[in-house]
Amino acid sequence: MSRRRRGEVVEGDELPGLQVRVTRADLVRYAGASGDFNPIHWNERAAQEVGLPDVIAHGMLTMALASRLVTTWAGDPGAVVNYSVRFIRPIVVPDDAKGALVEFSGKVVRRVDEGTVVVAITARCAAQSVLGQATATVALA
Amino acid sequence: MALDPSFVGRCFPVAGTYQVAREKIREFADAIGDNDEIYRDPSVARGCGYCDVIAPPTFAIILAFRGQQALVCDPELGLDYHRMVHGNQSFTHHRPIRAGDELVATLHVDGVRTMGGNDMLTVRCEITDSAGDPVTTALSMLVFRHSDAEQDR
Numbered sequence: 280m281s282r283r284r285r286g287e288v289v290e291g292d293e294l295p296g297l298q299v300r301v302t303r304a305d306l307v308r309y310a311g312a313s314g315d316f317n318p319i320h321w322n323e324r325a326a327q328e329v330g331l332p333d334v335i336a337h338g339m340l341t342m343a344l345a346s347r348l349v350t351t352w353a354g355d356p357g358a359v360v361n362y363s364v365r366f367i368r369p370i371v372v373p374d375d376a377k378g379a380l381v382e383f384s385g386k387v388v389r390r391v392d393e394g395t396v397v398v399a400i401t402a403r404c405a406a407q408s409v410l411g412q413a414t415a416t417v418a419l420a
Numbered sequence: 421m422a423l424d425p426s427f428v429g430r431c432f433p434v435a436g437t438y439q440v441a442r443e444k445i446r447e448f449a450d451a452i453g454d455n456d457e458i459y460r461d462p463s464v465a466r467g468c469g470y471c472d473v474i475a476p477p478t479f480a481i482i483l484a485f486r487g488q489q490a491l492v493c494d495p496e497l498g499l500d501y502h503r504m505v506h507g508n509q510s511f512t513h514h515r516p517i518r519a520g521d522e523l524v525a526t527l528h529v530d531g532v533r534t535m536g537g538n539d540m541l542t543v544r545c546e547i548t549d550s551a552g553d554p555v556t557t558a559l560s561m562l563v564f565r566h567s568d569a570e571q572d573r
Contacts, residue, residue: 280458281468299453312444312451314482317501329502338506343452343478350477355468356458356516359477363510363559412508415477 282355282420285394294352294385294398299344301336301370302378309340323374335369341381341409342366345400348383349415352398360395361416368409379404385415394419423532423539423564427497432490434525437550438483442519445475452476465518475517481509484545484558487527491543499541499564507540507561514554522550530559539564 306320315337318325326334342364350356372379381404389397400413442462449459457464458474465473492501517523524547531542545558 280456305451305453309451312448314485339478339481339509340452342509343454343476346477347452347454350454350456356456356476357468357470357474357513359513361510361512362477363508365508366506 280354282358283353283417285419288387288396288419290387290390290396292387294348294387296385297344297348297351297383299381299383300378301340301344301372301381302376303334303372303374305378306334306336306340306372309337309343313337313339315339331369331371333371333373336372336379338364338366338369341370341402342413344381345383345402345410345413346415348385348400349398349417352385353417353419358418358420359415360418362414364400364413365411366409367411368404368407370404370409381409388414391416423497423534423541425532427529427532427541430529432487432494432527432529434483434486434490434527434545438486438523438525440475440517440519440521440523442473445473445479445519448479448482449476452478462519470516470518472519474519477511477513479517480511480513480545480547480556480558483523483525483547483556484527484560487525487545488543488560488562491527491529491541503565505563505565507563508559509561510559512557512559514556517547517555521555523555524548524550524552537566539566 385398385400388399398415402410492499528544541562547556
């Protein structure tokens with residue numbers, strides 16, 4: 280793959296969507312890879328002790344999954360020069376094989392200059408937004 | 421207990437240097453379900469103009485998180501890790517992180533405020549390479565919820 284070229288992008292372009300199922304096994308794997316072993320991401324008792332309904336996904340896992348939408352579209356992960364999100368709602372991950380379905384979409388909302396665009400990302404789970412003000416600034420070839 | 425505003429300006433260096441390994445990048449990419457070969461195959465990365473495999477955009481959280489652990493473990497600040505919620509996160513990449521990098525990170529406390537029964541800390545992790553050149557700036561807003569007993573008052 281190579282980096283998306285400036286001539287191929289106009290404001291309003293929609294990125295190909297992405298659907299991801301997040302299971303408990305994914306949370307354990309992400310905990311190991313990232314070093315975030317907070318038990319609210321793998322232990323129901325710990326989650327409920329702090330008032331959560333059940334185990335929740337790492338916000339940073341959601342942010343990473345959303346980044347795939349942009350890096351795949353950009354053709355080069357190194358093209359992402361800024362990436363920002365607000366965590367507005369936790370993703371509750373049930374203890375079953377199906378897990379939680381998260382749906383991502385993105386759109387080119389602004390051209391900063393000839394070779395740089397801003398992509399706005401939405402992330403939804405159980406019919407609610409889980410990320411707010413999620414944007415990626417992408418440097419085009 | 422509201423946070424002491426004098427915490428602003430404090431720095432928490434992450435101990436040692438972090439050596440970025442190809443296998444760690446692969447492990448992180450696997451964990452986020454990303455099959456892109458640029459994270460695994462140096463020849464693919466070289467085809468994109470990089471000297472080795474590069475890391476996904478949120479990989480730098482590994483370093484930022486270590487800085488946050490140093491902050492939360494400081495007894496003087498009296499923060500309760502179990503009441504911490506991640507409010508927002510941003511990464512500015514001055515260049516992509518790549519295998520072979522030796523990274524140095526320092527967490528800076530940029531802001532402290534109390535709102536709606538929560539303490540909010542804005543922290544900035546500055547990540548540089550071994551030459552001191554900037555690689556990534558990671559900004560996090562960390563929310564510490566007050567205990568129920570305190571909120572009931």
